[in-house]
Amino acid sequence: MAWHQLSVTSDKETAPKLSDFFSDCGAVSVTYMDAEDQPVYEPAPGETRIWRKTRVIALFELDIEPERVKQIAQQQFVDSPLNDWTLERIEDQAWERAWLEHFKPLKFGDRLWVCxxxxxxxxxxxxxMTLDPGLAFGTGTHPTTALCLEWLACHDLTGKTIIDYGCGSGILAVAAVLLGAKQAHCIDIDPQALEATYYNAEKNQVTHAIQCYLPEQFPAQKADIVLANILAGPLIELSENIAKLVSDKGSLVLSGILNEQADTVIQAYQQQGLHFSTPRPQEDWCRLDGYYVHPMSRM
Structure with a gap:
């Protein structure tokens, strides 16, 4: 099977309207892409943030006349910017394997491969660790995940308990168990993320040490290592809850933080009694490593 792919660049006001138009014309899918390398880091929950210049890409079955769709769009959006039209024929292929061609083995520290x-x-x-792109975010290619995997690979996890707060694909929890942790508790608001975590745990034969929870299901308990690779906003909002999960002599690993957001996140957790090492940067992102200095003061 093959498809027509019709794409055009527009502005952020027109893009959603254009998406609806393509859908009404029979598009089987419509996607957005950044047309000018403008980063969008942290949309609010449930929000679809659109770039200033957005590439709108519509996929049609072959019985649709894409040139006719383009002509009608130009008539309907005569006062809107519609630039750089392209039309391609997209042949069917094994899409998962095609994606995997761009996902190669990665090594973290001296001890961990993700393949x-x-x-x-x-x-x-x-x-x-065997891991394929799938249901939820997290393959180790993004700096925020890579920074956490680096931390895990450089520490002795033997016999440790782990909490992975915002587990996504479960990559951090699975890696921790493979590196010697005895138990990993995985928490996420998205049931699909928990499904992906169980799948990856089974794939790596560590289901015996992985437990998954929605936030409201997690029984309050502390762990030797708490990892939270989410975003600065949620990390700040959840600082009290997350800090309470760290055992007195435990470690807190925070990621998903832009370099310029580090001080604000640190301040939120310092209010909970935590101290931090110098931020560990990678590209635009950084990791924060936290710990309690005087455990007895928390009693």
Whole structure:
């Protein structure tokens, strides 16, 4: 099977209207892409943030006449910017395998490999996690995830308990267990993320050490290591709840934070009694490593 792909660049006001128009014309899917390299880091929950210049891409079955769709759009949106029209024929293919061609084995520290199926690496002194792009975000390619995997690979996790707050694909929890943690508790507001975590735990044969919860289901308990790779806004809002999960001599690892947001996040957790090492940056992002200095003061 093949499709017509029709795409055009417009502004943020016109893009949603154009998306609706393409859908009304029979598009089987409509997607947005950034047309000028303008980052969008932190939309509010449920919000679809659109770039200033947005590429609107519509996929049609072959019985649709895309040139006719383009002509009607130009008539209907005569006062709106519609630039750089392109029309392509998209052939069917094994899309998952095509994506995996761009996902290669990654090494973190001296001990952890993250590899797609069929590309596993056996190296003395390391562990290999098998992970494919799938239901939820998190393959280790993004700096925020990479920073957390680096932390895990550089610390002794033997016998430790882990809380992965905002677990996404479960990559951090699964990696922690493979590296020696005895138990990982995974929390996420998205049931699909919990499904992805269970799937990846099964794929890596660590289901015995992984437990998944929606936030309201998690029984309040502390862990030796608490990881939260979400975004600065939620990290600040949840600072009291997350800080309470860290054991007296435990470690807190925060990620999903832009470099310029680090001080604000640190201040929120300092109010909960935590102290931090120097932020660990990677590209535009950073990781914050927290700990309690005087455990007895928390009693």
């Amino acid at each position: 797609p199926t069929g590309q596993e690496i056996e190296e003395t002194g390391t562990v290999c």
